[in-house]
Amino acid sequence: MLSPKSLDRNDGLIVNSTSSVFKQDGIIALPDFIFDNDALIFNSNPFSKITIVHKPTQKKYLSVAFKNYPFLGIWSKNSTSPYICIEPWHGITDYENHNKELTEKEGIIKLTPKETFSCNFTIEILN
DSSP states (O other): OOOOEEEEEETTEEEEEEEEOEEETTEEOOOGGGGTTSOEEEESOOOSEEEEEETTTTEEEEEEEEOSOSEEEEEOSSTTOSOOEEEEESOOOOBTTOOOOGGGOTTOOOOOTTOOOOOOEEEEEOO
16 A cells, blocks of 8 residues: 655645655654644545554554545644644645635535535544
8 A cells, every 4th residue: 555645835835746754554753843844734535543652652642533534634833832733624725726716626515505514523532
């Protein structure tokens, strides 16, 4: 299986290239600089669950489980922030060459009047 790649960005907009972030199947190291160029964005989202594991002790801290989300974002404000966000997404930022037409935005969900849409995910804090 090929490792999923994160979409690259320039000035906040997605460009037509990707980056490998996996050191081995299913494992991303999170060095301080990994979010220097903003979020890791996976499209199409191959994941259904993400678990944060402390590498030296193998202790599991947190899991986020989700299904049917086309995108996944993993981000932090900067290298000194004490948190990491794991967010299943239905939409992403625009590509560099996007025409800025909202109805043509990638991932947009169009509903007819009175139509509803719902989705869910679970967060589990592990001991």
